[in-house]
Amino acid sequence: MGRWEPDARERLVRAALDLFGEQGYENTAVAQIAERAGLTKSTFFRHFRDKREVLFGGQDELAEVLTTGIAEAPEGAGPLAAVGAALVAVSAWFTDAQRAYGPQRQAVIAGNDELRERAALKMVGFAVAMTDALKRRGVAELEAAVAAELGVLAFQRGYDAWLEAGGDFGEITRRTLRDVREAASSLEGAE
Amino acid sequence: MGRWEPDARERLVRAALDLFGEQGYENTAVAQIAERAGLTKSTFFRHFRDKREVLFGGQDELAEVLTTGIAEAPEGAGPLAAVGAALVAVSAWFTDAQRAYGPQRQAVIAGNDELRERAALKMVGFAVAMTDALKRRGVAELEAAVAAELGVLAFQRGYDAWLEAGGDFGEITRRTLRDVREAASSLEGAE
DNA sequence: CATCGTGATGGGACTTGGTCTCATCACGGT
DNA sequence: ACCGTGATGAGACCAAGTCCCATCACGATG
Incomplete structure (x- = not known):
């Protein structure tokens, strides 16, 4: 049975x-x-x-999708544009079924240290994957690391927004990535 | 006994x-x-x-030092400058005794998943601490998050460089933070 | 139709991380 | 000499995670 x-x-x-x-x-x-x-x-x-x-299934494949998404970005695209392309490439992964369990999952994770720890590791994994993929495109290491880190930030914010309001994941993260980029450039001026 | x-x-x-x-x-x-x-x-x-x-002792206090370092940065300082001040404030923590055990510690951490996970959580903790401290200075949330993330990146690279070559931790991280900032601004142009 | 190989499962022994409770001991003060 | 406090010792206990072997369903093969 x-x-x-x-x-x-x-x-x-x-x-x-x-x-x-x-x-x-x-x-x-x-x-x-x-x-x-x-x-x-x-x-x-x-x-x-x-x-x-059990709460992070498939997240490793996701890192691979990000990697190939960056690798297959248009030749002329800069680092941040390639990251943007990867975030769009990943949107197929975020189905409505995914979204249905999202809030419950988030609540459980937020309420436990071990789980927040695992979530942090997954994000680091994303950052490393994107950094490496960017370097393979010829991007200098530091630029690659910065672009990847900003990409993860945009990813997280995009994911939250997507859980909240729904819609197309790629479109949403495209927006959050633009916001992050603008925030970064406003930092330069403030120095 | x-x-x-x-x-x-x-x-x-x-x-x-x-x-x-x-x-x-x-x-x-x-x-x-x-x-x-x-x-x-x-x-x-x-x-x-x-x-x-047992391998991450005192790292929680370090987050507090970063927090107060940002809070006590000069009034006119922008977010990144405040982050830089925090990195300098933290340099007292990194003594020669710390540095002696650094490589051994790093090697152990690098060789084990659980430990890398914990390290990732600590870095997230730093980022959250700095983000909150910046928001308390009136910095907008997204700007604060970006500045904190860049600060963590500079911290990590500075720590590695410090382990490698020694010297004054504050001075080193000041340099790495400048490099990170320049990398970020070079990203803008590439779009 | 019987057999066999494969892959997923069940089951249980075992180690170790981590919690909890209670007894014990050293120290400082009275 | 007595007592309170705080750090330690000791051991029971639970659950995570590993290992090994038996068992079962299924498809292929003859």
């Missing part, structure tokens, strides 16, 4: 999200998540490296 | 650093660290929230 039913991974994610919402992240044991999904602890850890990762 | 000898916390840090270097972070149990320090597991967890934290 339960065995061989499809979408084990997805079932685990839903069970985890529900339980975290009901009792909080810390009061939920992995065995409990697995049980609600009709599986066992062993199987849980076969699908996710650790308990935290 | 062992009991009531001074500097328990420091002894734990040294024991941990040594053992991590000898056997790696993952192959070292907390009980073993405590034993080498002449203490017990209980005492270890009284001094550090978890096993990772």
Whole structure:
């Protein structure tokens, strides 16, 4: 029973999200998540490296999409334009289904240190991925790092705005990236 | 015996650093660290929230120093100048003793995922602290976030350079912050 | 139709991080 | 000599995460 039913991974994610919402992240044991999904602890850890990762599934693929998005940006595009292209390329990943669970997910993450820590690591991962991709385009290292960091900032703000209001993720992040760029240039003047 | 000898916390840090270097972070149990320090597991967890934290001691105070450094920057100073002042204010923290253990510490952190995760969280903590401090100075939120992020970038690069070459931490980060700012402004032109 | 290989699962032993509680000891002050 | 305080020791306890092996469903093959 339960065995061989499809979408084990997805079932685990839903069970985890529900339980975290009901009792909080810390009061939920992995065995409990697995049980609600009709599986066992062993199987849980076969699908996710650790308990935290169940909330960050697919985020590693996302880094790859960012990488190829930058690599395939038009030749003449500057670093920030390439970052913008990557943010647009990633918008296919953010479906309505994603958006439905977004707020619940965000609330759980915000309420727990371990999870905020994992989120921070993911963002660093994005920044590193974009930095490397930019360097492979011939961008100097420091410029690449700065552009990537601003890109992550735009990504985060865009994601929040997208959760709030919906719409096209690419279009939204294009706006937030422009805002970030303007904020950066206003800093120069203030010196 | 062992009991009531001074500097328990420091002894734990040294024991941990040594053992991590000898056997790696993952192959070292907390009980073993405590034993080498002449203490017990209980005492270890009284001094550090978890096993990772033994490598990040005092980093929370550092965030506070950054905060006050920004708050006490000259009135007319722009956001980036305030960040620069904070980086200088923090240089008292980086003594030669700190620098002696720096490379060993960095190597251990680089070789383990959990530790890189914790390091990422600390950097986010710095960014948040500086962002908040800048907002309290009347800087708009987005400008504050961008300035803080650039400040963290400069901090990281400055720290690496300081470990490598030594010298005055404040002076070094002042240079890296200038480089970061120039890189940012060169991005504008490339659009 | 029987067999076999493969891949996903179940199950349980085991280590270790981390929490909690209570007893114990050193020190300073009275 | 007594007492209060604060840091430590000791051990029970829970859950995360690892490991190993048995088990089962499915598709391919003969």
